[in-house]
Amino acid sequence: MALTVLLLQLAVRILAFPLYLLHFLGLWNGMCKRCFPFLLVRLTSVYNKQMASTKRGLFSSLQEHGSPSGKLCLLELGCGTGANFKFYPPGCRVTCVDPNPNFEKFLIKSIAENRHVQFERFVVAAGENMHPVADGSMDVVVCTLVLCSVENQERILQEVRRVLRPGGAFYFLEHVAAEPSTWSYFWQQVLEPVWYLLFDGCNLTRESWKAVERAGFSRLQLQRLQAPLSWALVRPHICGYAVK
Structure with missing residues (x-):
């Protein structure tokens, strides 16, 4: 089976040779950063539908983690186009963090369509180093479809714990590796090399639940599910929240 995966990966790489050539020449990354937001607008619209x-159920308890004054300070990590704004409670104060500055104009549009949330600022930074965000300044950190593409999950989760106040919560919704020995996992392995380039560093076979379990939160509520998505490759998901 392992040999079959390697042979099929080779075939996929040959078919995607122009893509790999652009990557080798250092041209693909810049093109992807500029074009990916346009693709993500379409993909997130379908995903949200x-x-x-699932999102409404996950985010239904956000307000419970607000400050005693009733305000909810929320940081969205890897905010993308702002696809989660519609699911946040009224009056929620949202800070967005994303390493791709090309998302800003899409965020502005999403903010205009979701007047029930209060937008604070857009911070262009990698999740591994959110130094513009103060220690213990957030009630909630939200991360959806992000851990699949970050460079260092452990460092990301350290930063999440740093910016959360004591008792604050980390909410997550992520696609993950399928169960080993399934056809879904087989095709995830085969297509991952080209998928990684097409979808801005996204990995199909990450076992992100392990990083969350090791992150040192005081309480963890984690659920594995098969998401009702059109693409079987990304149906395996985890969702839940963890309390600092």
Whole structure:
């Protein structure tokens, strides 16, 4: 089976040779950073429709983690186009962090469409180093479809714990590796090399639940599910929250 995966990966790489050539020449990354937001607008629209009930259920308890004054300071890590704004409670104060500055104009549009949230600022930074965000300044950190593409999950989660106040919560919704010995996992392995380039560093076979379990939160509520998505490759998901 391992040999079959390697042979099919080779075939995929040959078919995607122009893509790899652009990557080798150092041209693909810049093109991807500029074009990916346009692709993500379409993908997140479909994802939100298919995952609406899951997101509503996940985010229904956000307000419980607000400050005693009733305000909820929320940081969205890897905010993308602002696809989660519609699921946040009214009056929520949102800070967005993303390493790609090309998302800003899409965020502005999403803010205009979701007047029930209060937008604070957009910080262009990698999640591994969110130094513009003060220690213990957030009630909630939200991370959806982000841990699949970050360079260092452990460092990301350290930063999440740093910016959360004591008792604050980390909410996550992530696609992950399928169960070993399944056809889904087989094709995740085969297509991962080209998927990584097409979708801005996204990995299909990450076991992100392990990083969350090791992160040192005081309480963890984690659920594995098969998401009702059109693409079987990204149906395996985890979702839940962890309390600092």
